[in-house]
Amino acid sequence: MSEINVFNHHAMATQFQVRIAAEEKTYAAQAAQAAFALTDELEAQLSRFRANSDITQLAQLAPGEKLRVCEPVFACLQIAQRLEFASRGAFSVTAAALKNQPTRPLWSLLPNEFSIRCDSGKLGFDLGAIGKGFALDRMADVLREWECPAFLLVAGGSSILAGDAPAETAGWSCGLGDDNSPQRYWLKNISLSGSGLAVKGKHILDPRTGQPARRQNRAWALADSAAESDALSTAAMVLSESEIAEVLAKNNSWLIFLHEEKKWRQLGQRPLPPSA
Amino acid sequence: MVKPTITRREFIGTTAAVGTGLMLASGAKVFGQAKSANSKINIALIGFGAQGRVLLESLLKIDSIHLVAIVDIWDYARTYGERYLKKMGAEIRAYENFEDLLAHEKDLQAVVVATPDFWHAPITNACLKAGLHVYCEKMMSNTIEGARSMVKTMQETGKLLQIGHQRRSNPRYLFALNRLVRDAKICGRLTAAQAQWNRAVTEDFGFPKKAAMPPEQLAKYGFTDMHQFRNWRWFKNLGGGPLSDLGAHQIDIFNWWFGVKPTSVFASAGLDYYKNHEWFDNAMVVYEYPLPDGVARAFYQVQTTTSAGGGYFEYFMGDEGSLKMSENPILSAIYREARAPSWDDIIQKNYIRAKAAPAVPADAAKVDVRETAQLAEFEIPVSFNKPPHMPHLENFFHAINGKGKLNCPGDEAFSSEYVIHKANEAATERKLIAITPEETEA
Numbered sequence: 001m002s003e004i005n006v007f008n009h010h011a012m013a014t015q016f017q018v019r020i021a022a023e024e025k026t027y028a029a030q031a032a033q034a035a036f037a038l039t040d041e042l043e044a045q046l047s048r049f050r051a052n053s054d055i056t057q058l059a060q061l062a063p064g065e066k067l068r069v070c071e072p073v074f075a076c077l078q079i080a081q082r083l084e085f086a087s088r089g090a091f092s093v094t095a096a097a098l099k100n101q102p103t104r105p106l107w108s109l110l111p112n113e114f115s116i117r118c119d120s121g122k123l124g125f126d127l128g129a130i131g132k133g134f135a136l137d138r139m140a141d142v143l144r145e146w147e148c149p150a151f152l153l154v155a156g157g158s159s160i161l162a163g164d165a166p167a168e169t170a171g172w173s174c175g176l177g178d179d180n181s182p183q184r185y186w187l188k189n190i191s192l193s194g195s196g197l198a199v200k201g202k203h204i205l206d207p208r209t210g211q212p213a214r215r216q217n218r219a220w221a222l223a224d225s226a227a228e229s230d231a232l233s234t235a236a237m238v239l240s241e242s243e244i245a246e247v248l249a250k251n252n253s254w255l256i257f258l259h260e261e262k263k264w265r266q267l268g269q270r271p272l273p274p275s276a
Numbered sequence: 277m278v279k280p281t282i283t284r285r286e287f288i289g290t291t292a293a294v295g296t297g298l299m300l301a302s303g304a305k306v307f308g309q310a311k312s313a314n315s316k317i318n319i320a321l322i323g324f325g326a327q328g329r330v331l332l333e334s335l336l337k338i339d340s341i342h343l344v345a346i347v348d349i350w351d352y353a354r355t356y357g358e359r360y361l362k363k364m365g366a367e368i369r370a371y372e373n374f375e376d377l378l379a380h381e382k383d384l385q386a387v388v389v390a391t392p393d394f395w396h397a398p399i400t401n402a403c404l405k406a407g408l409h410v411y412c413e414k415m416m417s418n419t420i421e422g423a424r425s426m427v428k429t430m431q432e433t434g435k436l437l438q439i440g441h442q443r444r445s446n447p448r449y450l451f452a453l454n455r456l457v458r459d460a461k462i463c464g465r466l467t468a469a470q471a472q473w474n475r476a477v478t479e480d481f482g483f484p485k486k487a488a489m490p491p492e493q494l495a496k497y498g499f500t501d502m503h504q505f506r507n508w509r510w511f512k513n514l515g516g517g518p519l520s521d522l523g524a525h526q527i528d529i530f531n532w533w534f535g536v537k538p539t540s541v542f543a544s545a546g547l548d549y550y551k552n553h554e555w556f557d558n559a560m561v562v563y564e565y566p567l568p569d570g571v572a573r574a575f576y577q578v579q580t581t582t583s584a585g586g587g588y589f590e591y592f593m594g595d596e597g598s599l600k601m602s603e604n605p606i607l608s609a610i611y612r613e614a615r616a617p618s619w620d621d622i623i624q625k626n627y628i629r630a631k632a633a634p635a636v637p638a639d640a641a642k643v644d645v646r647e648t649a650q651l652a653e654f655e656i657p658v659s660f661n662k663p664p665h666m667p668h669l670e671n672f673f674h675a676i677n678g679k680g681k682l683n684c685p686g687d688e689a690f691s692s693e694y695v696i697h698k699a700n701e702a703a704t705e706r707k708l709i710a711i712t713p714e715e716t717e718a
Contacts, residue, residue, distance in 0.1 A: 030482025037326075051605055057661050070333050071364055114364055146484045 004166060007032035011039045012047070012132055014156030018139070021150040021166035031146040035139040035153075042138060045073050046131045048124075055125050061118035068115045076127060076134045076227070077116060078109055083130070083231045084207075087247055090235035092207035097124035104207060129204075133193060133230025136161040140226075153226075158233075159193040161226040173276040176220050176257055176264055183257075183264045184276035193229035194220045195237050206238040213237040215258075222255040222270065232256065241267070316342040317673055318384050322374055322399055323391035324348040324357040327413055331390055332357075334666040336364065340673050344384065345369045347377050349497045350505075352487035373497075374399045378406050386436075386676060388669070389413060392508040393515045394498065397422035400437065401429045409436040411672045414524045416689055418516050420697050423690050427718035430686045438672040438682045439689035441528045443603060445668035451658045452601055453533055457592065460622045462610065464596025466567055469530055469574040473522035473588040477549060477580050481506040503552070510553035517555025518578040519545070519699050522588070527699070529590045529601070530563065530574045531692040537716045538563035538574070538695055545703035549580050561699045576699075603664055610654035619654070628654040691716040 005028040007018045016039055018032040048055045054069040061067060069077075080093045094104045105121030116123070127134070132155035140161055143151045151163040152172045165171040171188035175181030185192075195204065196218035204213035214237075221232035236244060236256050244256055248268040255268040266272060317340060321328055324346050335343055345368055346361070348354045354370045361368050371377045377387075386409040389399050397417040400410050404426075416423035416439055430437040443449045456462045480503065488502050498514070499505040508514040509521050516524075531537060545559035561576045589602040596616035600609045610628055612619060622628055631653045637643070660667070674680045694716045702709045 026479065027482060027485075029479040031484075033479050034482070051659050052661050052663050060661065068337055070336070071360065112365065147486060 005029065005032075007036070009036040009039065011036070012043050012135065012155070014132070014158075015154075016135075016139075016156070017152075017154040018143070019152040019154070019172075020143070020148050023148050023150075027146075028148060031143055031148045034146065035142045038138055038142055039135050042072055042131070042135045045070050046076060046127050046134070048126055055127065058116055058118070058123045058125060061116075061123055063118050063120050066110060066113070066115045066117035068113060071114070072134075072138065074109070074114050074116070076130065077125070079134065079225075079227045080127070080130050080231065081109060083228065083235075086251060087232065087235040087239070088243065089208045090206070090239045090243070090247075091129065091231045093125045093127055093130065094123070095205045095207035096126040096128075097122065098205060098207070098210040100124060129195075129234040130227050130231045132156060133159045133161075133191065133226035133228070136191070136226035136230075155226070155230075158195070159191065159226050159230045160187070161191045162187040162189065164188055170274055170276070175276075177218065177259065185273040186276045187273055190222060190224060190273065191226040191229040192220060192222050193226065193233040194218055195233040204234060204237045208238075214240070217259045219259070220257040222257070222268075222273070224253055228254070316340060317386055317676055318342050318344050318381075319386045319388060320345040320347060320377055320381060320384055322347040322377065322387050322389045322403075323395075323413075324353045325350075325390065328353075328390040329357075330663075331388055331413075331665055331669070332361075334663045334669050335388065336366070337663070337666060338670060338673060340677065341386075343368055345371060345377055345381055347371045347374055349373060349493070350487075350489060352484070374402060378402065384408055386410065386672075390440075393418040393520070394422075394508075394513060397425050400426045404429045404433045404435045404437065407433070407435065409438075409672070409676050411438045411440065411669065412686075413440040414528070414689070415516055415520045415693055415696070416686065418512075418514060418520075420694060423693060424718050427686045427690050436672070436675055436682060437686035438668070438675070439684045439686055439693075440665070440668065441525060441532075441684045441689060441692070442665045442668035443525060443529060444532060444683040445671045446603065446664070447660045447667065448605065448608070448656055448658050449529070449601060452599060452656055455627050456599060456610070456622075456656070457533060460627055462597050462619075462622065462628070463592055463594025463599055464613070464616060465569045466534070466572050466592060466594045467570075468572055468593045469534070469591060470576075470593070471523075471526035471529065471574070471588075471590040472577045472579075472586060473518075473526060474577070474579040474582050474584070474586070475518075475522070476582045480550070480552070507553070510550065510555050512554045515555070516697070516700060517559075518557065519543075519559050519561065519576075519703075520555075520696060522578050523559075523561070523576055523699070524693065524696050526588070526590050527561075527563075527574075527576055527696050528689075528692045530565070530576075531695065533590075533592060534565045534567060534572060534574075536565055536567065537691060537713055538565050538711055540564045540708055540710050541695060541698050541702045542708040543699050543703035544706070545700075555700075556703060559699075559703060561703070563695065563699075605656075605659055608656060610656070612652060612654070623654075626657050629657045631655050687718050690718040 004019050004021045005025050009016045020028040047053050054073040084092045097105055101121050105123050106119035107123055108117045136153045136155055139153050149164040150166055153161040162172045165188040171186030173184055174187045175184040219233055219236035221229045223229040244267050252269040255270040257264050257266050319341050346357045358370050387403045389412040393415050396412050400412050403410050416426055541563050543561040545556035549557045558579050563574045565572045587607045589600050589607050591600045596613050598611045602608050671683045675682045698709050
């Protein structure tokens with residue numbers, strides 16, 4: 001197997017990692033650096049903790065007002081809106097607003113103006129359950145542009161995006177759960193995200209009720225893009241099993257794993273990747 | 277609670293009170309106030325590298341302008357820009373160089389220049405002579421003579437030349453300088469300043485293999501190879517190194533806030549780390565400023581480390597208090613000397629706000645003992661939510677529309693940047709260099 005170069009970077013309050021196979025080390029480092037630079041730009045644009053980010057500015061709009069936003073913010077919110085619909089409201093970038101408002105704010109995408117309009121309430125967007133995945137998707141674009149297709153991108157250990165497989169392998173060996181999990185798959189050109197309560201406690205709210213997530217054990221989502229898998233793994237924490245089945249019935253590119261009684265079960269129609 | 281007094285210049289855009297402070301809200305959501313296309317200022321962005329893209333995001337939010345073209349010698353950057361802007365719904369034209377831009381675009385009023393430093397003077401001079409107003413990124417030039425030529429052309433043509441020291445239009449900086457340092461004299465007698473902007477050791481910038489420019493294209497625009505093109509800031513004929521890239525912003529704040537130019541500079545710097553660069557990577561600089569109450573010394577450092585923390589800031593210290601400013605509000609703070617007169621009055625005026633109210637004993641005869649308490653810390657009750665460069669660009673466009681003066685015109689920037697060039701000179705020659713007020717004039 002060819003050498004894999006590993007690079008780390010601190011962003012979005014966690015550790016990002018780029019692993020690149022089959023590439024000369026300096027060139028791989030420069031490509032990783034370009035990807036990390038993009039992550040920093042995205043953090044500045046997507047963070048609700050930056051005083052001058054679009055997300056912060058959106059939170060200050062009154063109903064009826066609109067704001068032109070930069071392309072990544074618009075694209076991320078566009079994906080978020082689609083996933084909110086597809087997950088039947090179990091994933092929402094306005095879930096955290098329920099901490100300060102009786103109901104979730106309403107908003108509209110205005111594609112012709114590249115703007116977001118506040119329709120009601122205050123747009124307290126929190127992209128914490130999609131932003132890191134979105135960043136991985138954009139980082140992957142950079143690495144493909146640099147012609148480094150055999151990569152594995154990791155955001156804080158909770159989302160990974162696998163590019164092409166390293167030479168002479170079936171993919172990147174990715175496990176569900178703690179280090180050296182026995183439940184492993186060979187992944188390539190696919191994304192996997194996990195959610196749970198082990199690190200941050202009961203931080204996931206059900207956007208539909210404002211109540212903490214019902215699931216006590218971890219959930220994982222497999223999807224073509226990391227923005228999707230990131231958001232879906234969070235949605236899986238609040239959906240009942242029957243609701244998950246309904247969501248997956250209409251989206252056959254998704255797969256969800258649940259961990260209960262020391263066993264993993266997968267839900268969805270997407271074929272399982274090969275076991276590693 | 278009293279709102280802090282804020283002048284029109286500090287105000288910049290629409291205001292809205294937030295909590296007990298003052299939020300300078302974005303002027304970006306102005307679709308309802310859109311002018312007709314004809315009344316907008318037609319501009320071009322020359323240089324579509326990393327800084328050009330930063331400026332672009334601000335430009336796209338300013339309603340009074342119309343971006344008609346971008347310019348970059350690198351086909352890869354140009355194509356990226358065209359695609360990005362097309363995705364954003366903007367129809368623009370793209371040119372390889374400024375000569376082509378000037379030859380084809382006959383309805384331009386202004387350009388924004390974000391090229392490597394050594395191209396600033398030729399491009400700025402040509403655009404000013406073509407009748408355009410120019411916003412040029414700092415440093416004005418990699419040479420003093422280049423910068424001086426820009427001021428001369430500005431004066432000869434009567435066109436506006438704004439230099440991109442964007443903190444000069446930052447409402448928080450304007451408020452802190454005008455209200456806290458000058459009106460309230462919160463620092464008392466200023467005795468020292470310290471600023472830093474350290475950065476971690478990284479790989480040099482690379483480029484996708486497929487995007488390499490041919491040697492003849494690089495040579496045409498003054499570069500020996502792609503490495504030099506991508507890392508021009510480190511080469512002496514192209515840029516000014518870290519003291520110029522990072523220090524320029526902060527040493528400019530020394531000059532602006534002290535209100536005088538230094539009388540001397542000495543520096544120690546070295547090319548310690550990157551053996552394939554020409555400029556220093558670690559540098560320490562000390563200036564002496566002749567203030568009315570006596571000399572104030574200002575120390576600046578840029579180092580190849582970030583693990584010591586601290587971020588980037590400008591710290592002004594006096595015998596009654598210290599004010600730490602940063603473009604990042606989280607890094608800003610105000611501290612009071614024990615000997616300072618009461619700050620109750622300026623707190624009442626809402627010039628500053630206590631981060632945590634100092635404890636007032638209910639019973640002065642009693643005390644409880646525990647861990648050492650944090651030093652009392654105060655903050656500036658003004659924030660703004662625009663991208664950092666946006667107010668400075670807006671100031672430029674307002675000035676074009678006759679609605680105000682430039683916050684950093686070329687002649688003012690020259691005298692500030694002159695002493696930055698002198699820091700590089702002092703470090704190179706390893707000696708103290710005296711500076712006269714006359715020589716800082718263009």
